[in-house]
Amino acid sequence: MSNAFTDLLAEKGTLLADGATGTNLFNMGLMSGDAPELWNTDEPAKITKLYRFAVDSGSDLFLTNSFGANAARLKLHDAQNRVHELSRVSAELAREVADTAERKVIVAGSVGPTGEIMEPVGTLSHSLAVEMFHETADGLKAGGADIGWLETISAPEEYRAAAEGFQLAGLPWCGTMSFDTAGRTMMGLTSEGMVDLVHGLDNMPLAYGANCGTGASDLLRTVLGFAAKNGTLPIISKGNAGIPKYVEGHIHYDGTPELMARYAVMARNAGASIIGGCCGTLPEHLVAMREALDSTEKGPAPTLEQIREEIGDFSSESDGTDGQGPTRAPRRGRRRG
Numbered sequence: 001m002s003n004a005f006t007d008l009l010a011e012k013g014t015l016l017a018d019g020a021t022g023t024n025l026f027n028m029g030l031m032s033g034d035a036p037e038l039w040n041t042d043e044p045a046k047i048t049k050l051y052r053f054a055v056d057s058g059s060d061l062f063l064t065n066s067f068g069a070n071a072a073r074l075k076l077h078d079a080q081n082r083v084h085e086l087s088r089v090s091a092e093l094a095r096e097v098a099d100t101a102e103r104k105v106i107v108a109g110s111v112g113p114t115g116e117i118m119e120p121v122g123t124l125s126h127s128l129a130v131e132m133f134h135e136t137a138d139g140l141k142a143g144g145a146d147i148g149w150l151e152t153i154s155a156p157e158e159y160r161a162a163a164e165g166f167q168l169a170g171l172p173w174c175g176t177m178s179f180d181t182a183g184r185t186m187m188g189l190t191s192e193g194m195v196d197l198v199h200g201l202d203n204m205p206l207a208y209g210a211n212c213g214t215g216a217s218d219l220l221r222t223v224l225g226f227a228a229k230n231g232t233l234p235i236i237s238k239g240n241a242g243i244p245k246y247v248e249g250h251i252h253y254d255g256t257p258e259l260m261a262r263y264a265v266m267a268r269n270a271g272a273s274i275i276g277g278c279c280g281t282l283p284e285h286l287v288a289m290r291e292a293l294d295s296t297e298k299g300p301a302p303t304l305e306q307i308r309e310e311i312g313d314f315s316s317e318s319d320g321t322d323g324q325g326p327t328r329a330p331r332r333g334r335r336r337g
Helices: 004-012 022-027 036-042 044-056 071-077 080-099 126-143 156-169 191-199 216-228 257-270 283-295 304-310
Strands: 061-063 106-111 147-153 173-177 179-181 208-212 235-239 244-247 250-253 274-277
Touching: 004 106, 022 036, 022 044, 036 044, 036 080, 044 061, 044 080, 044 283, 061 080, 071 080, 071 126, 080 106, 080 126, 106 126, 126 147, 126 156, 147 156, 147 208, 156 173, 156 191, 173 235, 179 216, 191 208, 191 216, 208 216, 216 235, 216 257, 216 304, 235 257, 257 274, 257 283, 257 304, 274 283
Parallel strands: 061 106, 106 147, 147 173, 173 208, 208 235, 235 274
Antiparallel strands: 244 250
16 A cells, blocks of 8 residues: 555665653653643643754654554543544644655654453553554544554554454554563553564554664664564564663653664664664754764664674663563673764
8 A cells, every 4th residue: 555654664674763751741840740632732832843843854754743643641631622633733743844845754653552451451441542542543643643653552452453444444554562571561462463463453553663772772672573474575674762760859861862873773673664663762863863873874784792892781681572581681881872
């Protein structure tokens, strides 16, 4: 199926995605506990500025400010009846930025987890989850998003429900999961398991991969796990800018632009063709990543030892595919840019 996303990926071979939403909005004054999605109508100039950060830094696609725009999350702010509106406006603002850019830029409608646990472990039914994802996706489509972008998912059941929601809305999509528990998602899925999951869906994503997690090293190891399965879909890599540190009452990520540039090149070598940053990734990181991707030829896949030396230690010895339970990695020296 041809669309703006697949056409641009075919043209360029590798796409640079955007960086952090939360980190950049906190830097603009968003307070902890506030719903970023309310800024779509309350502070539209700041959301437009967020989008321009990505475009001006060289991103080929950027995500809308709609990660938590679902009924379950917005209910915490008495805004559960504004899901469609806030999703639509997030995409409308993004569409204006993309359409006035000097090059082709893709608007990806961000869709995060519901925040609820699905049956049988939790109480959220499959049908209700599909309805929630459909509502968000429909708003994003109405606002002009080129694709939907599912991210930070932990449960296979929720990923499947989202796939159905996008299908009902008629919105092509990509989808990432977060592997933050010794190489697995919080609900126990491995990189191998995700490849099987996405290729078994009736409504497959245009691309799949990993975002967030614990650090760029772990994410690169997960990308290698995806590539080893030899799936048919493009792979997404959206790693955090280093490791979070609590400094003077605030969370800071220790990844430098130089480190993220090395990460971007390694991600492409590992098998990813859509590469961006997640938490802590600022415009200066994206600029360095753009320059590195443009000035470096694709090379062989990195070894685990090369990742450890270039990017830093893994948070666990296992990537989850060996059947071992969570164990912490022994401490080793780190080399950072």
